[in-house]
Amino acid sequence: MEEANQSAVSEFIFQGLCNSRKLQTLFLLPFSILYLMTVVGNLLVVLLIINDHRLHSPMYFLLANLSFVDFCLSSVTTPKLTTDFLKDNKTISFGGCMSQILCVHFFGGGEMVLLVTMAYDRYVAICKPLHYSSIMNRQKCIWLVLISWTIGFLHAMSQLAMILDLPFCGPKVVDSFFCDIPLVIKLACMDTQTLGTVINADSGVLATTCFILLMISYTYILLSVRLHSKDGASKALSTCTSHITVVVLFFGPCIFIYLWPLSITWVDKFLAVFYTVITPLLNPAIYTLRNQEIKNAMKRLIN
Ligand SMILES: *[C@@H]1O[C@H](CO)[C@@H](O)[C@H](O)[C@H]1NC(C)=O
Numbered sequence: 059m060e061e062a063n064q065s066a067v068s069e070f071i072f073q074g075l076c077n078s079r080k081l082q083t084l085f086l087l088p089f090s091i092l093y094l095m096t097v098v099g100n101l102l103v104v105l106l107i108i109n110d111h112r113l114h115s116p117m118y119f120l121l122a123n124l125s126f127v128d129f130c131l132s133s134v135t136t137p138k139l140t141t142d143f144l145k146d147n148k149t150i151s152f153g154g155c156m157s158q159i160l161c162v163h164f165f166g167g168g169e170m171v172l173l174v175t176m177a178y179d180r181y182v183a184i185c186k187p188l189h190y191s192s193i194m195n196r197q198k199c200i201w202l203v204l205i206s207w208t209i210g211f212l213h214a215m216s217q218l219a220m221i222l223d224l225p226f227c228g229p230k231v232v233d234s235f236f237c238d239i240p241l242v243i244k245l246a247c248m249d250t251q252t253l254g255t256v257i258n259a260d261s262g263v264l265a266t267t268c269f270i271l272l273m274i275s276y277t278y279i280l281l282s283v284r285l286h287s288k289d290g291a292s293k294a295l296s297t298c299t300s301h302i303t304v305v306v307l308f309f310g311p312c313i314f315i316y317l318w319p320l321s322i323t324w325v326d327k328f329l330a331v332f333y334t335v336i337t338p339l340l341n342p343a344i345y346t347l348r349n350q351e352i353k354n355a356m357k358r359l360i361n
Pocket of ligand 1: 108120200203
């Protein structure tokens with residue numbers, strides 16, 4: 059009896075991006091276009107790489123995986139956000155909310171580890187060019203991808219396991235446009251301060267570890283490029299600049315949200331939009347516009 063009473067909440071209500079109806083109607087078109095561009099851009103990168111045998115190398119396989127993850131990540135939140143602009147009552151079922159949490163952490167965690175494997179791939183290519191093909195063979199590449207997905211999955215399951223049993227009985231308004239753990243656990247009918255710290259630490263450890271590993275690889279790469287500055291170095295540097303831009307765009311908002319002591323809601327929302335809607339679109343743009351081989355593959359596809 060008591061259990062039935064405790065899980066009284068069967069749905070949550072999103073506050074949304076803003077309160078003004080007019081503004082929301084205005085947002086509808088640009089957000090739909092952004093999402094469409096994200097889907098087309100990322101799937102195009104995946105198709106190009108899979109279909110063009112000249113792009114069958116670890117670097118491009120990892121890039122295709124990154125594009126695929128970006129496509130999934132933005133599909134978890136953006137379609138719901140966009141269709142919600144039309145609704146006054148932005149509800150999401152309890153199951154829907156938990157699935158959103160699971161998927162955001164699965165794809166988000168997977169993407170972080172994938173970025174590390176991409177940095178490792180560039181490290182081997184630039185710092186140990188003679189051994190590249192023996193170190194980064196097809197087998198190793200598949201393993202690295204599998205490891206990324208597995209870590210993402212374990213991370214997401216651990217997060218979900220911690221909140222699935224929380225009693226939700228009262229308030230159900232989430233002040234955001236998707237189920238973000240810190241906002242959802244605030245609604246539980248018990249003191250969740252310690253649990254909140256543990257949950258944040260779980261994400262924090264993963265993000266910080268990945269970030270430090272990324273810093274180490276790119277520092278090595280940049281130092282090594284500076285030492286042997288020949289023709290190849292500038293090409294290598296240009297690839298790495300794309301990588302580093304993506305890393306900053308991905309980790310910047312996360313670090314800001316989780317480590318910033320003051321919580322200013324509109325900044326949080328702006329950053330949340332940034333990393334769920336904008337970053338997945340920027341990744342394919344950054345890689346394709348700067349990468350001659352992808353541009354060539356695109357030309358071959360069009361002809
Ligand atoms: C991800 O990487 C693996 C391993 O190299 C590759 O076989 C696969 O095609 C990639 N997946 C996508 C969607 O690009």
